[in-house]
Amino acid sequence: MTSLTKKIDITISSSVFTVVIIGLYTTYLTYMLIYDERTWKVPKRELLLALTLLIIVAIRIFSGGYSSKSLLFFPVYTAVILLTNLFIVPQAVSSDILFGTISRITAIFALLAIPIWFFAPIDVGVIKLIRWDDSFLQISSIFANPNALAKFAMVGFFGALLEYNRYQTNVARVLLLITTIVVLLSYSRAVIVGIVIAMIVYFIQTRISSSAAILCVSGLFAGLFCFLTIIYFGWIPFVLNDIHFSGRLIIWEGVVNSLKGEKFWIGYGFMPASETIDPYLPERWHNHGPHNAYYRWWLRGGIVTVITFLLLFWGTIFRHYQAPQTNPAIGALGVAWAIVFLFDASLLIGAGIFPVLISLSLGYLIMDTANIDSTAPDVQS
Incomplete structure (x- = not known):
């Protein structure tokens, strides 16, 4: 050992x-x-949100917000991977x-x-x-x-x-x-915390009721919103200053300081950290990245991108717990990712192993709900 x-x-x-x-x-x-x-089931809501996210990414890249010309191909293969993971793989592979x-x-x-x-x-x-x-x-x-x-x-x-x-x-x-x-x-403290919180929701759903789980998830989302808000406005309690999250509070303060003026709305596109948040950070924390997926989306495409991502990911979690007969383990995986995103900057899009795992997790979450939800339309392949 x-x-x-x-x-x-x-x-x-x-x-x-x-x-x-x-x-x-x-x-x-x-x-x-x-x-x-086979007949493919494509939920309208999730498809619209996924396409909106992809379109915003493409606009920010083609409008000059990129650090390498290779990123010009990024919207194309990203769309293929994301849409396949969200709507095709979960129906083709159990x-x-x-x-x-x-x-x-x-x-x-x-x-x-x-x-x-x-x-x-x-x-x-x-x-x-x-x-x-x-x-x-x-x-x-x-x-x-x-x-x-x-x-x-x-x-x-x-x-x-x-x-x-x-x-x-x-x-x-x-x-x-x-x-x-x-x-x-x-x-990995982020993952450990994510699993613990997700398992609490899991046991609430399986031992108490789905309604209680919905209340729990609502509380988590409210906590997330409050957490990001107090950091954005600098209302940091002394308790958080003592914890400091391995320097993440310093990095997050640099992120929110970089998102002032027009950057609040449009972000920086796909520019490196050296050109976005590093000018707002002590030299010790340069090239660390935002360490928060929600802030990273904000840096990429502005506030609209964050809202779109929240509607897609958290909205799917809410719908999953509201739908009858869904799989509690798949729902818990979605909750775990949502918590990990607070301390980890992994994105939903991309060709790396973790964008693939995240989008697959979300895809099975979507389709586990859609298989119960009769409002999902049928689209012939």
């Missing part, structure tokens, strides 16, 4: 990964739309298969943490393995940092929970244990 207390860093070419993801999604979507004869696979991959990552530790450091060009910190109990397996492993394991945790709810197998129990251990050893 001592080898599991080391942190490993792995760097893989992001451009290669992006090309592979784009190729896979384009091929998959083309095949499904041409050869699959939640059992997808999330069950992720929970098992998490178990493999946990096992890989042991041999990787013995052979690190290794540098073979594409793959680079480095010890993280010998003095700290923290693992990241093959990921770039422990937070990345924790976010992946979080999806695996709820995948194992979903499997346990349906089949009550010993395998599901073991996967729940492994994914829990992985999250704890990653020491």
Whole structure:
């Protein structure tokens, strides 16, 4: 077990990964739309919000808010990946298969943490393995940092929970244990808090009632709104100053100071942190990014983008808990992501592993609701 207390860093070419993801999604979507004869259910509300988000991103990029010409292709492949994950994959692949696979991959990552530790450091060009910190109990397996492993394991945790709810197998129990251990050893506080809060909502829904869960989710959203508001206006209680969230309060103050004037409405587009929030931060915190997905959306496209994202993500969570006979594990996964977004800047869009996982999680949340909601129209492929 001592080898599991080391942190490993792995760097893989992001451009290669992006090309592979784009190729896979384009091929998959083309095949499904041409050869699959099923009737696709596309909820109007979520489709409209997703398209609005994509259009805003495209406008901000083409209006000059980008740091690289390669981003000019970003709206195209982003639209393919996002719409496929939201509306196609959840209807073509059962939640059992997808999330069950992720929970098992998490178990493999946990096992890989042991041999990787013995052979690190290794540098073979594409793959680079480095010890993280010998003095700290923290693992990241093959990921770039422990937070990345924790976010992946979080999806695996709820995948194992979903499997346990349906089949009550010993395998599901073991996967729940492994994914829990992985999250704890990653020491990702954002993910741990997200899972704890999501499980509270889960138990309220399953042990008390869906109505009580809706009240709980409403309270969470109200808390989120108040939290972001007091930071924006600088009404920071002394308690939060003492906690300081590993420097995030300083970063968030820099973010809100950068969102004054016209930037409140339109944001900065896809410009790097060095040109957006760094001028408003002490030098120590340069190049850290916003560490908050809600603020990151604000930086990308202004207040309208944040509202659109909230309506899409939180609105789907509300609809999920209001609909009858929805899967509580899938709802809890959505709640967990919504909490993690407070401390992590992962976005819904993109070709990386976490935009894909987030959009898939949202897609299954949407379709789990739409399968019950008869207002969702049928669209023939």
